Amino acid sequence: MSSKMHLLQMLVSTATTHTLMSWTDPKDDQLGGLQDFAYWQHVARTLERGCFDGVFFADSPATHAVYKGSSVPSVQYGVSWPNHDPMPLVATMAAATKHLGIGVTLSTTGTTPYLACRRISTLNYLSRGRVGWNIVCGFSAAEQLANGMAQQTPHDERYDQADEFMEIVYKLWDSVPDDAILMNEATGQFADPSKIKPVDFKGKYLSCKAVGPTLPSKWGRPLRFQAGSSGRGMKFAMNHAEVIFAIQAHLPGMLKSMEQLRAAAAQHGHSGDLKVILGLQPIVRSTEAEARQRAEQLLERIPLDATLARLSGIVGFDLSKLDPDQPMKDFDSQASQGLKAVLMGGTGDGKAQTLREAANNWALSVGIPQVIGTPEMVADEFERIWRATGCYGFNLSPTTNPDSVDDFVDHVVPILQKRGIFRTSYEGESFRDNLMA
Ligand SMILES: Cc1cc2nc3c(=O)[nH]c(=O)nc-3n(C[C@H](O)[C@H](O)[C@H](O)COP(=O)(O)O)c2cc1C
Numbered sequence: 001m002s003s004k005m006h007l008l009q010m011l012v013s014t015a016t017t018h019t020l021m022s023w024t025d026p027k028d029d030q031l032g033g034l035q036d037f038a039y040w041q042h043v044a045r046t047l048e049r050g051c052f053d054g055v056f057f058a059d060s061p062a063t064h065a066v067y068k069g070s071s072v073p074s075v076q077y078g079v080s081w082p083n084h085d086p087m088p089l090v091a092t093m094a095a096a097t098k099h100l101g102i103g104v105t106l107s108t109t110g111t112t113p114y115l116a117c118r119r120i121s122t123l124n125y126l127s128r129g130r131v132g133w134n135i136v137c138g139f140s141a142a143e144q145l146a147n148g149m150a151q152q153t154p155h156d157e158r159y160d161q162a163d164e165f166m167e168i169v170y171k172l173w174d175s176v177p178d179d180a181i182l183m184n185e186a187t188g189q190f191a192d193p194s195k196i197k198p199v200d201f202k203g204k205y206l207s208c209k210a211v212g213p214t215l216p217s218k219w220g221r222p223l224r225f226q227a228g229s230s231g232r233g234m235k236f237a238m239n240h241a242e243v244i245f246a247i248q249a250h251l252p253g254m255l256k257s258m259e260q261l262r263a264a265a266a267q268h269g270h271s272g273d274l275k276v277i278l279g280l281q282p283i284v285r286s287t288e289a290e291a292r293q294r295a296e297q298l299l300e301r302i303p304l305d306a307t308l309a310r311l312s313g314i315v316g317f318d319l320s321k322l323d324p325d326q327p328m329k330d331f332d333s334q335a336s337q338g339l340k341a342v343l344m345g346g347t348g349d350g351k352a353q354t355l356r357e358a359a360n361n362w363a364l365s366v367g368i369p370q371v372i373g374t375p376e377m378v379a380d381e382f383e384r385i386w387r388a389t390g391c392y393g394f395n396l397s398p399t400t401n402p403d404s405v406d407d408f409v410d411h412v413v414p415i416l417q418k419r420g421i422f423r424t425s426y427e428g429e430s431f432r433d434n435l436m437a
Contacts, residue, residue, distance in 0.1 A: 006393030041096035050409030054101025064313025101431030109138030110147035129219020129430030175212030229338025250348035279368035
């Protein structure tokens with residue numbers, strides 16, 4: 001366990017936060033934020049005031065159309081649609097801050113390793129080492145269809161392709177060593193060509209012939225995150241990630257997931273400490289009753305169709321085929337095996353859940369558990385889970401924004417700081433400096 005807790009704020013570049021129908025809430029400004037730099041910069045400055053390690057942009061690049069075989073329910077309720085690109089927001093938030101790290105999801109589906117490396121590394125250079133890359137390989141069939149593929153690549157093969165994708169990215173990064181850069185104004189020599197290693201790669205799935213596109217940053221390469229929790233996904237994470245994200249719906253699931261990740265680390269020769277960041281969704285009010293009332297208010301306006309449209313896309317199975325009031329039955333899927341296992345794992349007390357009950361648990365937060373109560377109660381629960389699991393820290397899922405971020409920073413962070421378990425100032429300059437501290 002780290003000596004201090006690390007905190008990231010999960011965000012998405014769409015009208016809805018993790019909480020479905022959030023765009024209809026009077027407290028929520030994110031819909032307006034889609035056309036306003038100031039919204040994202042307010043969130044960034046608040047998080048930096050609260051000494052957060054960074055933000056983490058999740059991304060659904062295309063509209064789910066698995067539920068009832070159609071994109072209609074997604075579009076009707078604004079479920080993971082519109083699919084605005086988070087990449088410009090990385091620059092927007094970095095420009096408003098000095099220390100805040102900005103993690104962003106970029107899938108290995110639908111882009112080339114060269115283009116991905118160029119975009120991420122440009123932002124990392126521009127922000128002086130404050131960018132992180134959540135490397136996903138596109139669990140959603142919609143993403144593959146949107147990008148011109150006739151059908152979804154099978155689950156494990158997507159990871160094989162992603163391994164090759166990363167092999168090219170590492171070669172592109174290695175292509176321009178620090179000492180190749182001269183920038184000698186007197187001689188006019190920008191770089192020493194004898195030190196540059198052009199890439200010429202031909203693999204089973206991908207090829208690349210290029211010189212590394214960006215300058216090497218003095219703050220190092222972008223920080224690498226990964227979140228696959230199937231067997232194949234964990235192997236990929238152990239080979240490529242510096243920090244691992246996980247979602248589990250309850251403490252027994254978190255403990256089991258930590259155990260599985262430790263076993264995968266041993267099996268795949270992961271060196272160093274395993275840094276696992278778990279998801280939590282705080283709902284903070286001055287009394288417990290108010291906080292519970294808020295959670296109910298958020299939940300009651302979410303139609304079952306909206307929840308099942310998102311959930312069907314994530315697990316890659318049309319859940320309209322199941323009776324919502326019968327215990328959940330297993331199904332085949334080529335989408336996210338890790339999140340499907342969380343869904344099937346129920347409430348952690350061994351009782352089977354109906355689909356309707358499970359949907360209620362997923363509507364606010366994609367399977368991330370709520371921590372509901374006063375600032376003191378929320379801080380207690382964060383500390384308890386951190387100590388019990390030995391996780392590295394938490395990814396916070398907002399309900400409505402920016403008030404979720406404001407509430408946590410203003411009321412919970414000071415308690416964690418007073419207990420000496422969260423930083424009061426940044427340790428270093430780059431995302432890696434702070435997240436690894
Ligand atoms: C905290 C967290 C955030 C994730 N964010 C994204 C995301 O933004 N985009 C995405 O395509 N997948 C995301 N995923 C899904 C995983 O990256 C992974 O692709 C998926 O679970 C399939 O891998 P698996 O079958 O190995 O579990 C996320 C998972 C977790 C735990």
